[in-house]
Amino acid sequence: MGQPKKKAASPAAQYFAEVLRLLRTAKGRSQNELGDVMGYSGAAVSAVETCAKPATDEFIEAAEKALGAGGLVLAAAKYLRLERYPEHFQGFVQLEQEALSVSSYCPQVIHGLLQTKEYAHALLSCAFPPLEDDEVEQLVSARMERRALLDRRPICVINIVIEEAALRCRVGGPEVMRAQYEYLLACAQRPNVVLQVMPSSTTGHAGLQGPLTVLETPELTTLVYMEGNGHSMLVSQPDEVGVLARRYAMISRQALRPEESIALIEQLAGEL
Structure with a gap:
């Protein structure tokens, strides 16, 4: 009997992950480098960018600050947070x-x-x-x-x-x-x-x-x-x-x- 299929990430989660990746690469930072500034591991950044794990509120705030994103990370997270509701x-x-x-x-x-x-x-x-x-x-x-x-x-x-x-x-x-x-x-x-x-x-x-x-x-x-x-x-x-x-x-x-x-x-x- 095969393993159950993993549930695909929502469009909002995929959008947030893409925004995070684009902003990070625009700053010329690796996942490990961004993680160091945020207080997270590079693996944690990778997990969010690949939609393996959802971004927490603390992660979102840290990413916005570390990237100096001018509100772009928070704007993308607005739709992500909406999915927490039924x-x-x-x-x-x-x-x-x-x-x-x-x-x-x-x-x-x-x-x-x-x-x-x-x-x-x-x-x-x-x-x-x-x-x-x-x-x-x-x-x-x-x-x-x-x-x-x-x-x-x-x-x-x-x-x-x-x-x-x-x-x-x-x-x-x-x-x-x-x-x-x-x-x-x-x-x-x-x-x-x-x-x-x-x-x-x-x-x-x-x-x-x-x-x-x-x-x-x-x-x-x-x-x-x-x-x-x-x-x-x-x-x-x-x-x-x-x-x-x-x-x-x-x-x-x-x-x-x-x-x-x-x-x-x-x-x-x-x-x-």
């Missing part, structure tokens, strides 16, 4: 990172933009079928990168409504949740973040039809993103977007006010 999510994450505003209703888990590393790791470790350890680490790293949106300039306005049940689900255990609650409270103090909780005592509300995210793009277009079980949908038709945007507005009105939401999260933290 395929169905890659299109959305680009829109999210450029958005003027992000408004999300989260019925099951805490929004990815507001997750701690430990919470994200515990959550992804619950996936079924189970993920390999390196897959979990890659997805956690990608999720943490999304949090750059919180500090982006120009500012992105972020509105999040989370179901109380999602907050009460002790993903990863008490210590993970304690840190997660603290992080949520810190995020809620940001001037560009509005955090609300939909209380379990609510007898019914507009969010029962499922999660959704409303985005305002730099072109002042409104889009709505929905996902579940590894599938996603991006809605752009104005009439459909209008209905879903109004649904989110109703969800926000039915949720606790921000100050009440903060008090509830503080209460949950005190229960641990």
Whole structure:
């Protein structure tokens, strides 16, 4: 029985490898010479250039600095980093990172933009079928990168409504949740973040039809993103977007006010 075929490198990985090789040879450096400047072995540089191994964030930053690339290495890495996300999510994450505003209703888990590393790791470790350890680490790293949106300039306005049940689900255990609650409270103090909780005592509300995210793009277009079980949908038709945007507005009105939401999260933290 023959050995299984090795999975071919993605176009983005091949493009990054070619950019790295061209910049290196333009500087007249061997793989060993570049590796010495970067703090890596020549074999490590070769592994990236041949797509035998993926480039880590640390490798990318070191290569940009060592080559004085003027942003070319970082630009090529943009597409490489995008592949760390699930395929169905890659299109959305680009829109999210450029958005003027992000408004999300989260019925099951805490929004990815507001997750701690430990919470994200515990959550992804619950996936079924189970993920390999390196897959979990890659997805956690990608999720943490999304949090750059919180500090982006120009500012992105972020509105999040989370179901109380999602907050009460002790993903990863008490210590993970304690840190997660603290992080949520810190995020809620940001001037560009509005955090609300939909209380379990609510007898019914507009969010029962499922999660959704409303985005305002730099072109002042409104889009709505929905996902579940590894599938996603991006809605752009104005009439459909209008209905879903109004649904989110109703969800926000039915949720606790921000100050009440903060008090509830503080209460949950005190229960641990």
